[in-house]
């Protein structure tokens with residue numbers, strides 16, 4: 052049985068990952084989101100695949116919420132095989148970390164907290180369960196915008212947050228306490244979600260299918276890599 056936890060699973064890439072993983076045989080999914088009561092599409096999937104998807108409340112910026120979800124998962128399985136840190140934000144609008152002259156500590160802090168600190172705290176909370184998993188993997192859903200060599204103008208907060216997420220993945224990959232757990236950071240492509248917008252290149256289904264195939268091919272030799280959805284290794 053594959054035991055998988057996906058954060059931010061109520062919409063976008065996270066929801067599509069849940070949809071595609073639940074179609075596999077012998078899978079147990081922990082689908083976490085901030086507001087399960089409002090996660091209508093996720094609840095519909097849960098009804099369709101009764102017993103296979105466990106919806107759990109988790110706000111990745113809230114340590115108590117992360118701890119409660121971790122203890123709920125520990126109460127139902129002995130180990131976790133795959134953790135997908137998918138939840139994230141992309142601040143939009145003139146006041147939100149876009150360009151110099153419009154930056155604010157609060158906006159920058161929020162995006163850094165959500166996109167880099169949160170996924171690291173989630174990984175910390177689940178690392179014990181991952182040690183009991185089979186071929187355990189941690190997958191960060193980062194962004195090409197987190198590449199320092201590929202930096203471009205604007206989006207200070209988002210670029211900084213994903214670069215910090217990538218660094219967290221690198222350090223996790225080297226951490227003795229994570230030995231045996233393969234950690235990678237990934238770029239899912241430009242995807243037609245609320246975040247990516249309708250003009251993006253990939254549908255959520257295409258991105259999720261490519262990510263799922265990539266995750267299926269991961270080996271311990273991939274530990275610490277920054278990979279594009281199609282498996283190409285990216286520059287930091």
Ligand SMILES: NC(=O)c1ccc[n+]([C@@H]2O[C@H](COP(=O)([O-])OP(=O)(O)OC[C@H]3O[C@@H](n4cnc5c(N)ncnc54)[C@H](OP(=O)(O)O)[C@@H]3O)[C@@H](O)[C@H]2O)c1
Nearest residue numbers: 059063064085110111137138139194241242244245246247
């Ligand atoms: N779409 C793209 O083109 C693109 C490109 C590169 C990277 N990415 C990355 O891919 C991941 C998924 O993006 P997406 O396109 O699917 O975005 P999306 O449609 O905006 O969905 C974002 C998800 O993250 C959740 N989330 C945000 N803050 C959270 C928090 N504090 N706690 C728990 N959940 C939280 C949202 O939950 P709520 O519904 O509660 O807000 C939602 O489920 C993100 O990490 C994003 O940075 C996306």
